[in-house]
Amino acid sequence: MTKIITIASGKGGSGKTTLTVTLAARASKEAKRVAIIDLNNDQGNLSQWYLIRGEPENPLLFDDFGDLETLLSTLRRQRYDWIFVDCAPGDLDLTESAIMASNAALLPVRASAFDAWATEAVTEICRRRKIPFAFILTALDSKMKTLNAHAVKNLSVEGPVFRSGTSYKASQINAVVAGKAGFEADKDLRPEADAIFAELKSLVGGARG
Helix, strand or coil: CCEEEEECCCCCCCCHHHHHHHHHHHHCCCCCCEEEEECCCCCCHHHHHHHHHCCCCCCEEECCCCCHHHHHHHHHHCCCCEEEEECCCCCHHHHHHHHHCCCEEEEEECCCHHHHHHCHHHHHHHHHCCCCEEEEECCECCCCHHHHHHHHHHHHCCCCECCCCCECCHHHHHHHHCCCCHHHHCHHHHHHHHHHHHHHHHHHHCCCC
């Protein structure tokens, strides 16, 4: 069964692209057909990552999609295992369309009050459309444990928060720039990617079919 995951935030710089490539690359380790859809045409960070990556073509990028609903229907018929949709922060209408078609949504958040506030509109869409969602902290600095714990506490009031998250490491940043996921370039990041993907599968497992 095809699983569609929307990655969305109300502001730029939340770590959406890093999270998307981490999940897509990790999913491709055990699934033959993984798709990534870049809805963020203004920046196109995901598309740039894909062009630099070159091979292999799993995950496969779709960025000139026309109608999103039609594309997702086509990919379902083609039996894609996972589809990850990277949304533009400024287009709530398109974000809502993606969320409506999804099994679940992930809301990446940096450990700051400003990022938490920026998720309110997306959180409201998920609730209104009854789509399972979870927050996930990104660019985590292991030295800022108090700040990270405070962010988790505040976000937990609004919805579930993943126990795992993406770390702030030079190897993570450099890997994405080079067309790789962090764990593909730095084996120390593999447990992190495994943990995030495991939590995602649990979230989807409790979602609608």
